[in-house]
Amino acid sequence: MATNSRLGEFDIIREIFRPLAGEDGLNLTDDVAVFSQRADIVTKDLLIAGTHFLVDDPPDLIARKALRANISDIICKGAKPAGYLLGLALPRLCDADWLQRFADGLSHDQQVFDIHLLGGDTTRHAGDGPLVISITLFGKMTEGLRPVLRSGAAPGDVLAVTGTIGDAGLGLAVAQADLRLDPEADEFLMRRYRVPVLRQELAPAIAISASASLDISDGLIADAGHIASASALRIDLDLDKMPLSPAAQSWVSQQADTALALSQLASFGDDYEILFTAPAPRMIALKARAADSGVTVTVIGQCREGEGVAVLSGGKEITPPKRGHDHFA
């Protein structure tokens, strides 16, 4: 690692990021970080300005979204986040004030999730490159439990999701001035795009009871497809059961074709809710446990023999115009 080991402007960054470092980060003064505790799983998500967040989003919220996009991958496996590495490719014009606000966002969420920075690397583009944020995040399972993969669903399991679906996609449209509802709804939706709400309270229950699990980053239908594919089965996904926020409900009510509107919400990315399967009896216990910690869990589908995702609305299968949001395209 090279962060904070360089010259000149690098000193500014060292001063900005060193306060975020935990003990295993060796004060960000070495080439490596050490593991004083065993990590069980690891994830690495890379976010690019203009693709995963807007260039003019507040820097603290960009930082929090980047961190949460990774923490989300750990939580949905039933694990607890346990430290991270940060790689930054900075645009030429990104100054110390911007970096300090970015670091403030990291610091905020380090406290929320009880994690520290272990190390990383900071480099500046030679030309006109955009901000690229690369985070590597480690996770720890409760002793004796195994991470819940995408591949563990079985025919007969039910499919459920936390929170509400489609808000972040609508929020992006609001932030880009492509959509206006009312000020309160607009603010709520933009917030859902900028700072994912994570369901860390549910991780222990997921670890104990879920058969397969992932976080919704590509869109509900596409991510249900990932479970179906990895578990080699078919999922019936009922859009009419999809949990919606009041703001999303208000948007749906303004659309001419309800089924189409629902399928659009189900194909937006960036929800970062947990989509998971469990045998029906376990799902009942899981819902109750979720309710105790203030998280809504809604059953929206069923696993069967077969393959792919059948998208249902009004009791019959429909063909959504899009199944997911491709950050790659």
Added chain:
Amino acid sequence: MATNSRLGEFDIIREIFRPLAGEDGLNLTDDVAVFSQRADIVTKDLLIAGTHFLVDDPPDLIARKALRANISDIICKGAKPAGYLLGLALPRLCDADWLQRFADGLSHDQQVFDIHLLGGDTTRHAGDGPLVISITLFGKMTEGLRPVLRSGAAPGDVLAVTGTIGDAGLGLAVAQADLRLDPEADEFLMRRYRVPVLRQELAPAIAISASASLDISDGLIADAGHIASASALRIDLDLDKMPLSPAAQSWVSQQADTALALSQLASFGDDYEILFTAPAPRMIALKARAADSGVTVTVIGQCREGEGVAVLSGGKEITPPKRGHDHFA
């Protein structure tokens, strides 16, 4: 992680990268990778086109340089590389053929260093961003040994370096058509810039005998400064003892001011040789062990009470115009 879980063009990437995956990578089909073995240390270096490599460098060599820049950080701590995560921000025009050649480079070095891909994330720039390669690499120590940090040097220790210094910096000048020696030397120097030669054979001896160690990525003088700073002592660095390749010797012989030329070689980045300290008696054993494995180790300095790096040439202290290469500036 999101690699290989997206749509469309992503399928191409899945086909290209899945063959590189090890068992812990879960076939690149999940959000996370699992650790079946404990990792002891981790590093994360980020490389940007135009800053750390040339845009038109062969894709397989770009991949190998990116991987080796990270492996170098692990080896210099006395550890063995043990798997990696790959994050890519791809330019819009980077096609499947380019990616396959990039993956071929990774595959080559995976075999050389006996490691596998664990997972990662691949995204494409929305606009005109350059290739950004973010690698996270894990390392494992021999049971009972601890990683050799920058902070362990003591007054009285001697400072030594593997291989030869300054070749990569000259190679960059050759690649940019700023320098011509003879065809053989030019080829040698460019190769040193594009594919770092790593000294993995020496890692076990470093782990047993070195007091402080790092790899030279910022330039010999700057990196000696990192040891001096982390270990809170002064290093006398004798440029006249600095090991040079025949190509670098030939370049020095053409320069009017030898001391200035040597200090330039000592301030280039990208050498990826190991710079380390050890008590004198241990250094003798270490040199012998290195010679057995075909690695040259040259003593080039001395640790004393004090601070900073004193750069010596012709028996007296000189002030080099530059102390290191700042990838950040």
